[in-house]
Amino acid sequence: MPKIVDEQTREATRRRIIHEAAREFARLGFDQASINVIAEQAGIGKGTIYLYFENKRELFLAMLRFIAQSQLTAIRSALAQDGSLDTRLELLFRAFVQLAEEESDSFNVYMSALYGVNRAFQAEATRLLRDYSAVIALVLEEARARGEITFQDVDATALMILSLTESFILSARVLGQSKQILLLQAKKTARFILQGLTAEQ
Amino acid sequence: MPKIVDEQTREATRRRIIHEAAREFARLGFDQASINVIAEQAGIGKGTIYLYFENKRELFLAMLRFIAQSQLTAIRSALAQDGSLDTRLELLFRAFVQLAEEESDSFNVYMSALYGVNRAFQAEATRLLRDYSAVIALVLEEARARGEITFQDVDATALMILSLTESFILSARVLGQSKQILLLQAKKTARFILQGLTAEQ
């Protein structure tokens, strides 16, 4: 029964492919990225990729989902501890800065799928975006329950916070700001958002 | 003066190519877009494009610059009239909503170049982003001169405002909100930003 041999090995290879795929897709985009190169980087044969993923598109989507899961986990754990909305928004911001820095490939490729023109992946990216948004919505609901804040549409507000947070980081990148500088702005940013939300009422 | 007539014809053809390129690139992205289709839509021969642009990449960049110029013009004219910073931020927001709606192809393709993964285009898009940012910086400087507001880094602040404005529109799209709904939020958004800025100090 050689099949059962390596459930772990299989999963490890899958991870390695996804990891290299993220690098390559982040570097070149979906179309320019080469399955061949991904295989080489992952240290496996060209054909082996097709034992793990149906085709290039499915590999990309699997990678996208993997990225989203891993980022979601990071975000959830950042928001796990209790605290005021202000504090938690700051933690959220820090978590994103961390992701953008440490998993910059993943961050890039995800942003690209979301804001890029390739409609094929926008649908999936949007679906994942809502997962992110849901985590923030939860935090908002708790803050509302505690009377910290009021708002009309929790989903819309959550999405806006997410969008703003990403927006901060993206523009910081354009400015060439380092992670350190960005982290220093965490508190200010949280307050910015909070103030903004209050102003909306 | 047949030279001028030819010059005009040439410029007209150039515009037509760029216009169709924007449509095609917005629809399919850089790689999936086809030179062939662009030529057909522009009503010219495939080879003719290469009399106007060195290659696909240069066509894309030329298109990007054209879009940026045209959007800049729209933004400048929106901010032309005097007024409080609050009012002008509202106008800025309205101008972007307008662009995103009426020139959605251009807006898409520009966002994609900016947040997309293709570094080659990111560099150029970033350069253009700074042009946008400069317009906003000017407005900010005027407001500071009038004592309406204070801030440390005018460029960073301008970039942030730009980034936030785009961010609002992008997230509205994800939510599927119409232009009408977005325009209704113009005033609130302006106040959001202004409050946020104040909080930052």
Added chain:
Amino acid sequence: MPKIVDEQTREATRRRIIHEAAREFARLGFDQASINVIAEQAGIGKGTIYLYFENKRELFLAMLRFIAQSQLTAIRSALAQDGSLDTRLELLFRAFVQLAEEESDSFNVYMSALYGVNRAFQAEATRLLRDYSAVIALVLEEARARGEITFQDVDATALMILSLTESFILSARVLGQSKQILLLQAKKTARFILQGLTAEQ
């Protein structure tokens, strides 16, 4: 208007491709034959073939139809002159021997499409087979009108004659008989068929 330039050149190229395709398909069969090699043999670029034929399959079918037309023409002209059924069957046989010899690639590939297992082409080959059969049916009808022969189902009889004629030639090939020997058997074969038909009544 460079498009109109060469309607003839285009047709010539098309012919050359089909000719080389027949050689290659006859040599290796549909799957083993390489578009690349066909292009090389035809002295054109790999991609050029796709300007003339949608894909490999369509090239094969076009070739099949071309072969059928050309063979049909040969057969029709062989049966053009009047004469007794006996004479005309002999002429038919000679025409097939000629085809099998001079256009052996075409003959091979057609037989292969007809009797091979590749269902994809059997349908088309069968359709063409009926065209052949129709020519023979015409000859039979004329013979019947002249009272030379009687039979029940003209189509079935025609098909049988065709099938037998091909069968003779195929088995002669297996025996390694030359064209000369085969031609010597023309008269005997015609009589064989005629006797056989009579026996059927």
Added chain:
Amino acid sequence: MPKIVDEQTREATRRRIIHEAAREFARLGFDQASINVIAEQAGIGKGTIYLYFENKRELFLAMLRFIAQSQLTAIRSALAQDGSLDTRLELLFRAFVQLAEEESDSFNVYMSALYGVNRAFQAEATRLLRDYSAVIALVLEEARARGEITFQDVDATALMILSLTESFILSARVLGQSKQILLLQAKKTARFILQGLTAEQ
């Protein structure tokens, strides 16, 4: 005697592979047929096939030989009993109709190898064809010994009879005739061939 048991098991597996190979090759032809599918259908691992056959080509040839043996056996037993040449030709025809119906996979794949385009298999198929032919030659010799018929080249005549018989069946297939209809024509066909042979003298 565990050796014999193993030998039997081995032979049984070999048979099963050949059987499924025939199904698959008959369905899709040599190139389109998949070793993978054959292994699955045979209920063994993909690699196991290579313990029984050197490669795909050898499997095909082995299958061809197996089919030929099994068809030869059927034909021999059909011609086993004494009788007039007329009767025996009828029996031969019936045997072939039976084979074409009951072992249509085998029949198809054999015809395809014989008339198909792949020279590699044609050589082997021709060799087998001569085995068939030899059985018929034996019948002819007996008939000649009894003074029923005369002919010059017994091998050529035998091959022709075989070829014609197959030809009848193949054209009946094209016409879409059922086995029943074909069997009804057995007597007529035998007479057709006999008459034809007589005419040849």
Added chain:
DNA sequence: GATGAATGAGGCTTCATTCAT
């Protein structure tokens, strides 16, 4: 200047075959 037929590099994908377990 304009054209589009021709080109061929490049890429995804398949699948017979190998070999470590």
Added chain:
DNA sequence: GATGAATGAAGCCTCATTCAT
């Protein structure tokens, strides 16, 4: 012996680019 995961050669096809007309 049996297995099937891994391999990589091979092939179809696309499409940006060239260039003769």
